[in-house]
Amino acid sequence: MNRDATLAATAPRALLSHASWEALANYAYLLPAAVCLGGTVLLPILKAIHMSLYQNVLIRPQDYRFIGLGNYVRIVQDPVFWLSLKNSIVWTFGSVFFQFIFGFMVALLLNVPFRGRVIFRTVNLLPWIIPSVVVGLIFEYIYQPNYGPLNDLLGRSGLMRAPVAWLSDPNLAMPAIIFANIWRGMPFFTIMILAGLQAIPGEIYEAATVDGAGVFQRFRSVTLPMLRPIIVVSTVTRTIWTFNHPDLIFVMTGGGPGNATMIPSAYTLIQAYINLDWGYAASLSVILLVILLVFTALYLKLTKGVEEVAG
Amino acid sequence: MKNDDSYASRRQFLRTLAASGAIAVSDLAWLEAPYLSPRKAHAATTVRFEFYINEPARYAVVQSLVDRFNKSQSDVEVKVEFVPQTQAHQKLITAINAKNPPDCCQMWDQWLGEFVGLDALEDLTERVKGWKFYPSTTPTAWQALTVKGGIFALPLSITTEAIYFRPDRVKEYGLRMPDENWTWDDFLALAKGMTKPEKNQYGFGMRGAGKWAVPYATAFMYGNGAQVLKDGKVVINSPEAVSALEWYIDLFRRWKVTPPSVPTDGFRQIVQGFSRGITNMYFHNSGSVEEQKKAIGAERFATVPMPIGPAKKRSAFYFCETLVMFKASKNKEGVWKFLTYMMEDEQHYQFTKVAGNLPTRPSLSGQPPFNEAPYSGFVKSFPFAIVSPYLTYAGWGGKLESEGMPLLQQALLGQISPKECLDKWADVLTKNMV
Structure with missing residues (x-):
């Protein structure tokens, strides 16, 4: 009996288990996306x-040197930064609150069937389609105190005696720009909320009606809870955009x-491109990043709650 | 708001149309000449030239000049890159930091100190002193282009500031016509007399925004004996400067002879305010003469030097558009050939005519349109004009807009006093004397 012939050779042990290979393959699929994100998001940060x-x-390359937290100390001592932070609260929440309210109202209107609804929906989108720099220039012209149409209209209708300098008066400039931003951002909420409204099954409203719910009860107990995920996502997203985008202000x-x-x-833009102080501009960007991270954390927390509600 | 001046009669309209047509035809013939015959340059080395555009007319004339140069050369070919003026400064700084600047470019004189500080520009002193037009170029041009004892540019055009005004309205309101010896009191009386809010008209279009808001206010301060620097020390917060700024701000706050939009009025607003007939005076360099000729007609406006201040002084700052060569260029001979070509009589004259600034040689600035009425205020201002004191330190350039302008706006709005404004401004300047 050939003993050797009857013994099966032991298969070499696999370097990685099947499950590990699978996990590795999955990570490999993610690698291109991770490299792209790392290169375009993480590295710049x-x-x-x-x-x-x-x-x-940039204009003083001979002074380039490591100063640790020097730029951050400068920010803390910079009154313009603190003023800008205060302004950004008025700018962001003033804009987003009214964009949401008016956007919601228009969405409710456009959700009701009427003749010409398609045309109204298209027209409603126009402010969102126009580039914000163009919106800024249009409103700058509208507000022009000496030959702008707004003062002209107010003057002709007898509502104004002396020309109002909308953008040159520190008490009026911010509300005037917020108004322009409301006009521009309102369609975003309208589209989002309209999509949400159209996704609510008609049967729920029918059931509520059968149960004796009136218009306001249906709105409070059906429409609002069903729209909550969309309202949360769109409001937080728009808040981040508004906080982060200076284009309208820069132009106007x-x-x-x-x-x-x-x-x-x-x-930050002024520091980077007018003063060419890239170190200080970078530290301002990092502060902005931290503030926006707080927003994002809030966003994630809120949307997590939303998922649970939706689930 | 209705403005009678914005309506032209049919005859006026037809006359303007015919005149514009004639100018366009003659200009087009000159501008398009290089396209009429094929280019001659073969196997030429390339020169990269950057030019900054703030109006379409400049594009046409520069493109034509470059094409003419290329046609006349066999060993050098210029490739022109047009960059919007608002992005020019930042793009150039970035290109220098990335070690990829053009071979040469057009540059405003107020940038020279900054770029010399970056060690990016070629010192042209030796070449310039041997150049055929060096002796005949106005000495003030060389003064504006000298940094740390070296000449770093060729003067493409030069100008200074003066007051634009409407003689027709001065007559209409029975006021005294300004002359070259007028004073601040005359200026204020004229501004008050030409302020008619019921007609949507204001005496003076003041600049409260943009990089030049502070230098314009400073030019008035010099009329009261103020200075930015004295014995190497910043003295822009001297009593003379404070008193002058109080007077200047009173034009807006107390006398209300300016439009209510002053704190945000930049270059475009002051020029358009005048061309729309809303303001009856404004302070600017000759760069808007051609625009006003087209907008309201050469016969309806004139220019006059800055009024004389209480210290029996007055001032205006030179403004020079230049051509520079970069140190990093590998074809310096080709660049020099092109730059000097641009400064030849015909090319220099054609460019300045379009730009609305003055040629830098008296032989050319004595020709039409520079010897005509709309330019007379600028020509008369040259004897007392000075190089802008804000060119002294490279570190001051960006601060004019980022820190000086908000301070001036706050003073205009009454949020801070003129003294506080100048104390803070002096502090900014002192910290940035680099």
């Missing part, structure tokens, strides 16, 4: 943090008069 620790004024007032409409993102 790390670079900005790195830049914020240096004195880096440049942050003036006397910094009355300055917000941190506009201030």
Whole structure:
């Protein structure tokens, strides 16, 4: 009997278990996306943090040096930064609150069938389609105190005696720009909420009606809870955008008069592209990042709650 | 708001149309000449030239000049890159930091100190001193282009500031016509007399926004004996400066001879305010003369030097558009050939005519349109004009807009006093003397 012939050779042990291979393959599929995200999101953030620790004024390359938290100390002592932060609260919440209210109202209107609804829906989108720089220029012209149509209209109708300098008066400049932003951002809420309204099954309203619910009860107990996920997502997203986007302000007032409409993102741009102080601009961007991370955490917390409700 | 001046009669309209047509035809013939015959340059080395555009007319004339140069050369070919003026400064700084600047470019004189500080520009002193037009170029141009004892640019055009005004309205309201010896009191009387809010008209279009808001206010301060620097020390918060700024701000706050939009009025607003007949005076360089000729007609406006201040002084700042060569260029001979070509009589004259600034050689600035009425205020201002004191330190350039402008706006709005404004401004300047 050949003993050797009867013994089966032991198969070499696999380097990784099947489950591990599967997990590795899955990570490999994610790798291209991770590399792209890392290269376009993570690296710039790390670079900005790195830049914020240096004195880096482009017109003074000889002064380039590591200053640790020097730029952050400067921010704390910079009254314009604190003013801009205060302004950004008025700007962001003033804009988003009214965009939401008016957007919701228009969405409710457009959800009701009537003749020409398609045309109204298309027209409603126009402010959102127009680039914000163009919106800024249009409103700058509308508000022009000497030859703008708004003062002309108010003057002709007898509501105004002396021309009002909408963008040159520090008490009026911010409300005037917020109004322009409301006009621009309202369609975003209208579209989102209209999509949500159309996704609510008619049977729920029918059941509520059969149970004796009136218009306001149906709105409070059916429409609002069903729209909650969309309201939360769109409001938080729009809040982040508004906080982060200085384009309207930059075009209409440049942050003036006397910094009355300055917000941190506009201030960062001024530091980077007018003062060419990239170290300080980078530290301002890092502060903006931290503020927006708080928003994002709030967003994630709120949307998690939403998922549970929806589930 | 209705404005009678914005309506032209049919005859006026037809006359303007015919005149514009004639100008367009003659200009087009000159501008398009290089396209009429094929180019001659073969196997030429390339020169990258950046030019900053703030109006379409400049694009046409510069493109034509470059094409003419290329047609005349066999060994050098210029490739022109047009960049919007608002992005020019930042793009150039970024290109220098990335070690990829163009070979040469057009540059405003107020940037020179900054770029010399970056060690990016070629010192042209030796070449310039041997250049055939060096002796005949106005000395003030060389003064504006000298940084740390070296000449770093060729003067493409030069101008200074003056007051634009409406003689027809001065007559209409029975006021005294300004002359070159007028004073601040005359200026205020004229501004008050030409302020008619019921007609939506204001005496003076003041600039409260943009990079030039502070230098314009400073030019008035010099009329009261103020200075920015004295013995190497910032003295822009001197009593003379404070008193002058109080007077200047009173034009807006107390006398209300300016439009209510002053705190946010930049270049475009002051120029358009005048061309729309809303303001009857404004302070600017000659760069808007051609625009006003088209908008309201050469016969309906004139220019006059800055009024004389209480200290029996007055001032205006030079403004020079320049051509520079970059140190990093690998074809310096080709660049020099192109830059000097642009400064030849015909090219220099054609460019300045379109730009509305003055040629830098008296032989050319004595020709039409520069010897005509709309330019006379600028020509008369040259004897007392000075190089802008804000060119002294490279670190001051960006601060004019980022810190000086908000301070001036706050003073205009009454949030801070003129003294506080100048104390803070002096502090900013002192900290940035680099």
